[in-house]
Amino acid sequence: MRKVYLDNAATTYVSSEALAEMLPCFNTIYGNANSLHEFGREASNIVDRARDRIANAINAKSNEIYFTSGGTEADNWAIKGIAHAYANKGKHIITSAIEHHAVLDSCKQLEKEGYEVTYLPVDKYGLVNLADLIHAIKKTTTLVSIMAVNNEVGTIQNLKAIAKTAHEYGVIFHTDAVQAIGAVHINVKDMEIDAMSMSSHKIYGPKGVGCLYLKNGIRIEPLIAGGAQERAKRGGTVNVPAVAGFGKAVEIAVRDLGMNQQKLKAIRTYFLDQVTEKIPYIQINGHPHQKINGIVNISFEMIEGESILMLLDLSGVAVSTASACTSNALEPSHVLRAMNVPDEIAQGAIRFSFGKNITRSDIDYVVEVLQKSVEQLRSISPITKAGRK
Numbered sequence: 555m556r557k558v559y560l561d562n563a564a565t566t567y568v569s570s571e572a573l574a575e576m577l578p579c580f581n582t583i584y585g586n587a588n589s590l591h592e593f594g595r596e597a598s599n600i601v602d603r604a605r606d607r608i609a610n611a612i613n614a615k616s617n618e619i620y621f622t623s624g625g626t627e628a629d630n631w632a633i634k635g636i637a638h639a640y641a642n643k644g645k646h647i648i649t650s651a652i653e654h655h656a657v658l659d660s661c662k663q664l665e666k667e668g669y670e671v672t673y674l675p676v677d678k679y680g681l682v683n684l685a686d687l688i689h690a691i692k693k694t695t696t697l698v699s700i701m702a703v704n705n706e707v708g709t710i711q712n713l714k715a716i717a718k719t720a721h722e723y724g725v726i727f728h729t730d731a732v733q734a735i736g737a738v739h740i741n742v743k744d745m746e747i748d749a750m751s752m753s754s755h756k757i758y759g760p761k762g763v764g765c766l767y768l769k770n771g772i773r774i775e776p777l778i779a780g781g782a783q784e785r786a787k788r789g790g791t792v793n794v795p796a797v798a799g800f801g802k803a804v805e806i807a808v809r810d811l812g813m814n815q816q817k818l819k820a821i822r823t824y825f826l827d828q829v830t831e832k833i834p835y836i837q838i839n840g841h842p843h844q845k846i847n848g849i850v851n852i853s854f855e856m857i858e859g860e861s862i863l864m865l866l867d868l869s870g871v872a873v874s875t876a877s878a879c880t881s882n883a884l885e886p887s888h889v890l891r892a893m894n895v896p897d898e899i900a901q902g903a904i905r906f907s908f909g910k911n912i913t914r915s916d917i918d919y920v921v922e923v924l925q926k927s928v929e930q931l932r933s934i935s936p937i938t939k940a941g942r943k
């Protein structure tokens with residue numbers, strides 16, 4: 555059976571270039587990067603090179619990059635570590651309602667510790683409003699954390715304006731840029747970003763590694779205690795193979811950004827033209843143009859996303875729904891809810907996320923099985939039977 559993977563916002567394969575960087579680190583260059591002998595130096599040279607590559611890609615300094623176990627750890631660390639380090643200034647932080655759960659759940663933990671968190675609303679396209687941000691900032695606010703690109707709908711925030719606003723009020727700005735790397739140009743100095751989370755496995759690097767960029771001078775409490783690694787800010791023996799692959803993956807993602815986005819833009823247009831022509835009663839979620847090309851979120855009215863996902867899976871097409879299945883009820887996505895998408899429309903949402911090797915023939919196949927699946931499901935849908943105006 556033909557297989558088409560359209561779930562690249564969940565994870566990607568490891569590129570051959572990233573894999574080639576990693577392989578020697580498993581059994582040839584196997585030293586502990588913190589050991590003082592030659593074996594250790596060889597390993598630490600690999601880690602240094604990866605750090606340089608990432609710093610170059612985002613216009614940071616190498617000593618502003620701290621390796622972590624991934625985007626989730628980087629988000630947890632940034633939110634809790636900065637909130638704790640500045641607790642004597644105040645205990646209020648601001649984020650948005652559409653963040654990844656790594657950010658939202660970290661904020662929930664802080665609330666249990668007595669912090670106050672403001673969850674900014676978004677408009678129907680998923681954008682945070684600057685006036686809302688300004689209105690929310692108080693004397694006790696220490697941190698604003700707003701994601702660069704949303705992972706469900708692909709909306710790109712006005713990051714620089716948000717960062718500038720936070721700084722006008724003396725507040726630190728963190729962004730979750732996991733979905734932004736390789737999709738939009740990120741220059742931490744120009745964009746006035748103080749802290750930024752990145753992940754490897756969304757950009758053709760290995761799983762289980764990421765980093766936090768932290769501008770020199772910004773204080774943070776360690777999340778993982780236990781050693782002098784990462785300038786005594788993040789304990790644990792450095793995962794040298796993963797870091798090597800991650801460094802290469804970031805370098806390639808940023809080097810090929812223009813080419814990949816151009817290709818994905820054409821693919822997205824091709825896909826949307828066909829879907830809108832062949833399948834009625836759909837709604838495209840997200841911003842009409844201020845969005846990345848690799849993520850398309852579509853609601854198919856009168857049916858449930860989970861059912862579509864399962865039928866597509868039977869035909870070898872991998873997509874995802876944004877909604878998480880909690881107990882018996884299908885909870886609609888918190889992102890679509892915040893964008894004021896009605897629950898019954900949100901429930902029919904599917905995220906298609908394209909990889910850099912996608913072809914037009916893949917899209918033709920996907921549209922064919924998608925059309926069949928939607929027609930089949932609608933033919934048995936009680937909502938359709940009840941009669942749609």
Ligand SMILES: *Cc1c(COP(=O)(O)O)cnc(C)c1O
Pocket residue numbers: 563564623624625626627629654656701703704705730732733753754755756762763764
């Ligand atoms: C995937 C993702 C994360 C989590 O990164 P991991 O490396 O998988 O822990 C965080 N934020 C966003 C926006 C993501 O898409």
